[in-house]
Amino acid sequence: MNTHLQSPAFLSDDFLLQTETARRLYHEYAQAMPIIDYHCHLPPDQIAADRQFENMTQLWLYGDHYKWRAMRTHGISERYCTGDASDWEKFEKWAETVPYTVRNPLYHWSHLELKNPFGLTDVLSPETAQSVYDTCNEQLPNLSTRTLLRHFDVRVVCTTDDPTDSLEYHRTIAKSGFSVKVLPTFRPDKAMAVDDPRAFRAYVRKVAEVTNRDIRTLDEYLDALKSRHDYFAGMGCRLSDHGLETVYAEPYLENEIKIIFDNLMLNWSDGLHVLSPKDNLKFKSFMLVQFAEWDHEKGWTQQFHLGALRNNNLRQLRTLGPDTGWDSIGDFPQAVALSRFLGELDNRNKLAKTILYNLNPADNEVIATMVGNFNDGSVRGKIQFGSGWWFLDQKDGMEKQINALSNMGLLSAFVGMLTDSRSFVSYSRHEYFRRILCNLFGNDIENGELPNDVNWIGQIVQDICYRNAEQYFGF
Incomplete structure (x- = not known):
């Protein structure tokens, strides 16, 4: 008598779904839900041209x-x-x-x-x-790019865009009547990147050129950036995004920041002025607060991608440039700066809806508990622990993020998965996430850890897959 169980076929319709309840949750509730891709790096010019x-x-x-x-x-x-x-x-x-x-x-x-x-x-x-x-x-x-987005039933795409971008391709897409909303996201990392004074001064000149104004002072710089923030809002933008090692929350006086800016913009006979580490942090902290306040004024959601240690291989960086595969997980302290930054904004009632993405799994519980400090009942899930990101958007990373959020917050209020990708076929990652989510819920039900109410849990699954994001971002 053969007592060996037959191994399931690889990538069957029940891939990753270990129980009958998990299979029901996925096939009856999750599978057909549309997609809101609220953070990605898809190139809008390719969508505008409907590239093949x-x-x-x-x-x-x-x-x-x-x-x-x-x-x-x-x-x-x-x-x-x-x-x-x-x-x-x-x-x-x-x-x-x-x-x-x-x-x-x-x-x-x-x-x-x-x-x-x-x-x-x-x-x-x-x-x-x-x-x-x-x-x-x-x-x-x-x-083509557009048929792929329709094929995956994507309803909204939020690209990632520098404040100086013209957004001409977003305008072209909107005028074309394309059924998928393609909206910009305000990513002002370069606007506060004073680590390289020469590159920062070049960026200030670019902002001046795009806004058709002279920029000599900090106030003029802020006014120009605010005009771009307003322009993005007029183009349908609902989110900002920041890619940081850690949130910046160094105490500062505004007069100090004006002096720092003045020094950065001066021509020095012995070369460009280089900031001290403390002044570097002060300037970035000041700018981050400005962006946060603007986001709050407009009802946007601010996103923080935290914890990447980028460009580790300097030889390859010189040869190939950034974003070519030489980045890793960093081990930066997160809790104190996050508490100070979010707390000071909340204390002045200027804390926007916020998503915190964590790249170091050792910090999952830190982030999961931090978001609970500032959920004040004004918005469901106002402060979010974002989905597994970059090195963590895989099975183990997703499960750990889901479990940390479940243990210390409300998984039911989670806005779910995104692609964070430059590829038009990466929407399979939503399927991957949904199968993992349904498997976790299905196992809990069959283990007696949750009631056998598939319809109720199925509705929560659908909320996480789509409806929470739709409501949270106002799409």
């Missing part, structure tokens, strides 16, 4: 530093990542790498993206590379 991709490499591998890191680790030359190899050669090397990514989220993501939208269930390998490449390429003429 010549081949699968252009759609799948261009700009994807997740895949590049894996390929490099597997021993693949940089020529096949960011170099001058042909598109087919790059795809072939990725297919060579994929079998060795087992237990890395790339293995799941890649095969989910082949299954949806391409309908392929083949495991990608050197043996299947040519057939997968050809089959996907044959479908690409019917899969």
Whole structure:
């Protein structure tokens, strides 16, 4: 008698769903919910042009530093990542790498993206590379950027944009009558990046040029940036975003900040003025408060992506530039600065809706408890512990974020998943998240830890997948 249980098929319709209740929650409640992608890095020019991709490499591998890191680790030359190899050669090397990514989220993501939208269930390998490449390429003429967004039932896309961006492509998209809202997000990191005085002065000049005004003083700089904030609002913007190691909350006097700005803008005979570490923090803290107050005035949501240690490999940074795969998790202290920053805004009743994304899993409980300090009942889930981000938007990272939020807050008020991606097929990550979420709830029900009320839990699942975000952002 054979007592061995048959292993489930890889990537079946019940992928990651371990119980019958989990399967019901996913298939009956989560699967068909639309998507609000409230934070991503999709290029708006490609949506405006309704770009079609010549081949699968252009759609799948261009700009994807997740895949590049894996390929490099597997021993693949940089020529096949960011170099001058042909598109087919790059795809072939990725297919060579994929079998060795087992237990890395790339293995799941890649095969989910082949299954949806391409309908392929083949495991990608050197043996299947040519057939997968050809089959996907044959479908690409019917899969432009806009048809992909419609295919995944995306209702809103919030891109990530510098204050000096013209937003011309957002205007083009809006005028075209495209059914998906494509809205900008105000990301003013460069506006307070005084670590490099030369680059900061160049940025101030760019702000002056875009706003058609002279900028000599701090007040003139703030007025110019505020005009861009107003412009973004007029273009439908509902969110700001900041990518920081930690929130800046150094005490300062406004007169000190004016002097710091004046010194930065002066021509020094011995070169550019370099700030002391304390003055650097004071200036950034001041600017962060200005942006936060503007967000509150407009009813926006401010987002903080915390904890990345960027550009660790200086040799490769010089060669390839930023955002090419040389970043990692940092171990920065978060609690004290967050408490001071959020607390001072709240004390003056100027704390906007806020999402905190944490990159270091050691800080999950810190963030989960911090958000509870400032949820004042004015807005449901006003301060959010954001979804697993970057290195943590994988099964283990998502489960840890969900569990920390569940244990110390209200998972039911969570605004759910986002892509944080530059790829138009990354919406499979929403499916991944939804399957993980339903599996956790399903296991709790079947373990007797929650009542067997699938309809009620199913409604909470739908809220997390879509309705909470729709209400929270006012879409």
